[in-house]
Amino acid sequence: MALKCAACGKFMPKDSAEGASCVGCHNLYHLACVGIQDRNKIATGWECPECKAKIPRKNNDDTPIKNVSERDLTGAPAHLCMSPNDTAHDITVDFSVAEELKLFREVFREELSSMRKEMQEVRRELSKVSSSLLQCNKRIDDLESSVIRVEKQFSKRIDDLQSRIVSVESQTKERSNTDSNSVEATIAQLKAELNERDQELLLNDVDITGIPEEKAENVTHIAILVAAKIGVTINESDIVRAERVGPVRGGRDEVTARPIVVRLARRALRDVLLRAARVRREATTADMNLPGPARRFYVNERLTKNNRQLFNKARAAAKNCKWKFTWTRDGRIYSRKSEGQSGVRIRSDQDILRIFGTENIGPNI
Incomplete structure (x- = not known):
């Protein structure tokens, strides 16, 4: 902790090597403030002028009276022979200002060092957050790429099946009536296979019905609210697509509102959502900040x-x-x-x- 001179009030160095300590009041003084030229000449048990003034004088009538100014100033150094207005504060002002600047620099360096450490810690935390975000973005990109690749594969298979159906239907026109039953059976089988392939494309989808429809609504946000209502936590990265399907009808009540189709990123998440919906069959739109009175909604797997x-x-x-x-x-x-x-x-x-x-x-x- 920085120390101050009891005479001039200026800061002193921490080691107080340039000061004198009073044995009476234990205060510190600049050497120049108490008129000491050489630190080595400070006597043991040195007392400051104030403590000396408090010591009562002995009654010695034989001691001749000398003028104080003559006694103190005779043989005194030239820099002490000043006018009353030239105090010791003026003598040491340059030294005290330098010491204060030195102490201020030390405090400023410590504060600057602390701020640098804090900034380094903030940079490290920001770097970790940035790295985590980059990893999340990469996983989302990979997931979207996988979904697109699977959709393309299934679309190709569907196109192939449709081509086969067209081919079979064209062949039926050339066959005789005796082969019509077998051809129809083949067509029915191919249609069933096509239906199964279409259903496989919907294994990550769910239908949400009973939710009132309004203009400029955020369907993704509604899907997240519905999941939370039945006890499942999902976020936007878990939803590949969410939209209303079907023709727009005149009314917007529970009956005429179009269903919401939600495609999830993972089939396991869809299964969790369906199980939760079966457990909470009586769930309503209460406390979901949706227009209209509370009403029941339903979450089912999407069918062709x-x-x-x-x-x-x-x-x-x-x-x-x-x-x-x-x-x-x-x-x-x-x-x-x-x-x-x-x-x-x-x-x-x-x-x-x-x-x-x-x-x-x-x-x-």
Whole structure:
């Protein structure tokens, strides 16, 4: 800690090598401030002028009275023979200013060194954050590249199947009536294969229904809110695409609002979302900051148009037959009569006729 001279109030060096310490009051003084020319001549037990003034004088009547100014100034050095206005403060002003500047430089160096260390630490933290962001961006880019590559592969396979269908359909025109049944069976098989390939493309998709629609809405944000409502945390990097599908209708209520289709980056995340939706079947839009009153919403796996129509027919037929369960898993349709019984898979309209009978199905099958 910096010390100050008790006479002039200026700072002194930390080692106080150029000062004198009073044994009485323990204050420090510049040598020049107390009129000492040589530090080696400071007597042991030196006292400052103030402490000496407090010592009572002895009553010695034999001592002749001498003029104080003569006694003090006789033989005194030339720099002490000054006018009363030229105090010791003026003598040491240059020295004190230099000492203060020196101390200020030391304090400034310490503060500057501390600031440099803090800036270095901030740079290191920023470097770590930047590195993490670069890694995240790289992973997202790789993921998008993988999704695009898979979509291209499936699109090519679909194109090949469509070409095969066109080829088979053209061949049926040239064949005789006796071969029509086998050709139709082949076409039906190819259509079923094409439907399965289309369904494979939707294995990362979910449908969200029951959410009111409004202009300039952020569909991605709505998908994140729905996931949070059923207890699943997702962020924008987990969503490849989110949009409303289907024709725009006049109303915007629960019935007329178009469904939201969300394509997720990972199939495992889609499975987690569907399981959570089955557990929280009674979830509503309450506390989601959406327009209108609270209403139930539904999260299901996305089906192709053919599978969606087949599922609706199977559910209607099962309801007429009082079967308790009809569901989908990975694009496949299943139905079960009651608890404990095994489920049966429904692949076509013929399966619905075979399982439920013609008397329990609608006229559209």
